[in-house]
Amino acid sequence: MATANATPLPAPDRFWDRLSIGTKRVIWAWTFLALPVVFYAVIRFYPTFQAFWLSLTNWDLLRPAQFIGLGNYQKMFADPIFWKVFQNTFLYLIIGTPVSLLISFVIAFYLDRVRVLHGFIRALYFLPFLTTAAAMGWVWRWFYQPVPIGVLNGILGWMGLPQQPFLRSVDQALISVLVPAIWAGLGFQIIIFMAGLRAIPNTFYEAARIDGLGEWAILRKITIPLLKPTTVFLVVFSSIGFLRIFDQVYNMTTNDPGGPLNSTKPLVLMIYQTAFSSYQMGYAAAQTVVLFTILLIVSLLQLYVLREKK
């Protein structure tokens, strides 16, 4: 630029005008993508690699991170609490996903045919989805208290049934935490199921009726198979949700997070405590890698199931 004193400076837009339309559009595209590319590189990809790297170190915030190979993983796999947590996490998944999907499908199936007060009933089911788990955890916690405070034990007492310890029992606590999680997610699943049901063209049903199929046969041979993409999406979506459960557990067991006796502790809570209560960052990073692996397997299973049938 400084040497161009003999000839008039080419104006920037002259340079721009000489470019072909295609080149201009490529420049526009990369201009649009510039900031997002930096964002994804710095806020998503770099931290991902860093998490893998940290999982191989003994970093604890005080001393600089030292490479210790697979030491964290050995420690984790030898830790009975990790296996307890691992088991809890899968219990949330294995009970939560089928139960919530079954309930939401049945409700969606019938709600879809309801015309009287349709919007009102749908709103009743949908409202819990809009709540904050942190707030609802406390509401449910209050429900589970012993008499004279707790609502559920109050109802049990009124019906003449024995009192239940709920959150105080090693056997019942996990289910007690899971119920609010299922409750809060039902609305979303119902809405998605209803959208899926409506996407099935009516001609299929008409043809089936002409062929004389009964309600049950229509459900089994038409509705459920055609609903498969919706179902697979919801299975994966809710599985990931249950595998990552945290808010409910944290808020319902604050005085002994994950208790009693680790009976409700999911993997994410263990990660949280390892990282931000004990500051064993390297060890916590190794636990996040395990979580990542589990979620990756679930997602790949989804892709596999969907591809096979297409």
Added chain:
Amino acid sequence: MTATTPSSTELAANSRNIRPGRIIAWTLLLIGGLIMVTPLLYMFSTSLKTSGQVYDLRLIPAAPTLDNYVKVLGDGRFMQWFFNSTFIALTVTASNVFFDSLVGYTLAKFRFRGRYFIFLAILSTLMIPTEMLVIPWYLMSSQFGWLNSYWGIMFPGMMTAFGTFLMKQFFEGVPDDFLEAARVDGLNEFTIWWKIAMPMVVPAISALAIFTFLGNWTAFFWPLIVTTSKELYTLPVGISSFSAEASIQWELIMTGAAIGTIPTLIVFLVLQRFIVRGVMLAGLKG
């Protein structure tokens, strides 16, 4: 996918079939729905009771009082948390609407080398759980002084792969002819996107906005980690810490929970159709 109204044949079939089974199903659905909102009703009911009445499990308070609200809102903490949550959720939503749309549009409507690579790279971040990133984010935040700041709470969510993917799907449905016509008229590419393409995907934008707002409004895990000073808590983190302090004063805990729940319920009642459609749209395309 867009057929949200029942067809005439379906309606006809329904009116023919008013059998006892239908009525039983309807009644059960209604009862189930009422059970679903029972926790919310009890929460509101108890928030209107005095500490002495908490043990009275009747749903309608004998002598409803707003004292708890005066008490809980009185010291201004909830107001602050409410403001924090609203500001953060709105800012992150605006950022997502802008950037996710821009990137989605670019990936849908521009042809250039590396397009597919960028798309796959962004899509692959869907596989990375937040929990795996929080430790590096925490490290990053403490190095740059972002702990206990709005930016610290917001930065991880400023753009999302989910939103980008959703918007890309919708922009693919926008006919190229419109964009070409605008190009002939001499509009620049940014204006074409903002003035021509964006108005054509308003339903998708509202779906994205609803999801992003709700997700950030209720977010708990990352705000819990990145904030330690009470002034910067978001509403969920504030409710959690407030409730732990209130210990056995259940009427105050329920009031705090109600304060955190009322705003979303009001928004929902106003925008019900919009929100339900948005959730359907996002769920099916995303």
